[in-house]
Amino acid sequence: QAGLTQPPSVSKGLRQTATLTCTGNSNNVGNQGAAWLQQHQGHPPKLLSHRNNNRPSGISERLSASRSGNTASLTITGLQPEDEADYYCSAWDSRLSAWVFGEGTKLTVL
Amino acid sequence: EVQLVESGGGLVQPGGSLRLSCAASGFTFRNYWMSWVRQAPGKGLEWVANIKQDGSEKYYVDSVKGRFTVSRDNAKNSLYLQMNSLRGDDTAVYYCANMINGYWGQGTLVTVSS
Numbered sequence: 087q088a089g090l091t092q093p094p095s096v097s098k099g100l101r102q103t104a105t106l107t108c109t110g111n112s113n114n115v116g117n118q119g120a121a122w123l124q125q126h127q128g129h130p131p132k133l134l135s136h137r138n139n140n141r142p143s144g145i146s147e148r149l150s151a152s153r154s155g156n157t158a159s160l161t162i163t164g165l166q167p168e169d170e171a172d173y174y175c176s177a178w179d180s181r182l183s184a185w186v187f188g189e190g191t192k193l194t195v196l
Numbered sequence: 197e198v199q200l201v202e203s204g205g206g207l208v209q210p211g212g213s214l215r216l217s218c219a220a221s222g223f224t225f226r227n228y229w230m231s232w233v234r235q236a237p238g239k240g241l242e243w244v245a246n247i248k249q250d251g252s253e254k255y256y257v258d259s260v261k262g263r264f265t266v267s268r269d270n271a272k273n274s275l276y277l278q279m280n281s282l283r284g285d286d287t288a289v290y291y292c293a294n295m296i297n298g299y300w301g302q303g304t305l306v307t308v309s310s
Contacts, residue, residue: 121298123241130291131241133298142298174241176295183255185231185243185295 090115090175092188099196102165106191108158108175114186120158120175122151125190131174135160162193170195198222198299200292205304212282212308218275218292218301226250226270231295232277234288235303244290245277259285282308 091109098104108120119137133142135151148163158177162169175188204216216232232244245266246255254266265278275292289303 121295123298125241130300130302132300136298172240176241176243178295183246184257185233185246187233187241187243190240 089186090120090177090188092173092175092191094189095192095194097194097196098165100165100167103161103163104165104169104193106160106162106173106175106193108160108188110156110158110177110179110186112156113181114156114177114179115153115158115175116156117180118178119153120151120177122149122158122160123174123176125172125174127171134173137177165195167195169193198297200294200299200301202290202292202301202304205290205306207307207309208282209310210283210308213278213280214282214306216277216279216290216292216304216306218277220273220275220292220294223294223297223299225273228294228296230268230275231293232266232275233291233293233295233300234286234306235291236285236288239288242288246295247275279306282306284308 121137122135123131124134125131139151150161152159172190174190179186199221201219231246247266263281267276287308289305291303292301
C-alpha cells in the first residue's frame with residue numbers, strides 16, 4: 087500500500103520554528119486530513135493532532151496543524167530540546183480501506 | 197485513564213505462530229474500530245489490520261493477508277491478532293491502537309528468528 091510522503095529530516099535551532107509536511111492524495115490526506123504523531127526513541131507514538139487539526143488535551147499550544155489540498159503540515163514554534171523526536175503523519179485511505187503512514191521526519195533541535 | 201496493554205509477543209521460529217492480545221480500559225471499547233500497527237527495528241510505523249466495532253469488517257495490509265487474523269471480544273474489552281506462517285520481516289514491535297482517538301499501547305515485541 088502506498089504511503090504518505092514526509093521529508094526524512096528537519097533541523098532547526100533552539101526557539102526557532104519548524105514546519106513538517108506530509109503529502110498524500112485525494113483518497114487520504116485530501117479527503118479526511120492527517121493526524122500527527124510524535125515518537126521518542128524507545129517509546130510508543132503519541133498523538134499530537136487529530137485529523138481535523140484539533141490538539142488533544144495536554145498538547146502544547148506551540149503545536150499547530152493545518153492542511154492545504156493533499157498536504158498536511160505541523161508547525162512547532164519556540165523549539166525546545168524535548169521536541170527532538172520522530173514525527174509521523176497518518177491518514178485513512180478510502181480507496182485502499184487502510185490506514186497509511188508517512189515514513190517519518192526526524193526533527194533535530196540544534 | 198485510557199490504557200491499552202498488549203501481550204503475547206516473543207521469539208518464534210520462521211513458519212511459527214503467535215497470538216497477540218490487547219486489553220483495553222478507560223474508554224468504551226465496543227464503540228470503536230481498533231487497529232494493529234507494527235514497527236520493525238529502526239523503521240517507521242506500518243498499519244497491519246483494522247476491525248470494525250462488531251467484528252463484521254476487517255482489513256489487512258497486503259503483506260499479512262491470509263496469514264494474520266484480527267478479532268475482538270467486546271465483552272472482555274480485548275483485541276487479538278493471530279499470526280501464522282511468521283516470517284523474518286514480521287519482526288517488529290506490535291502496537292494496539294484506537295487510531296481515531298489516538299490511543300496507543302506500549303507495544304509487544306515479536307521476533308521471528310531461528
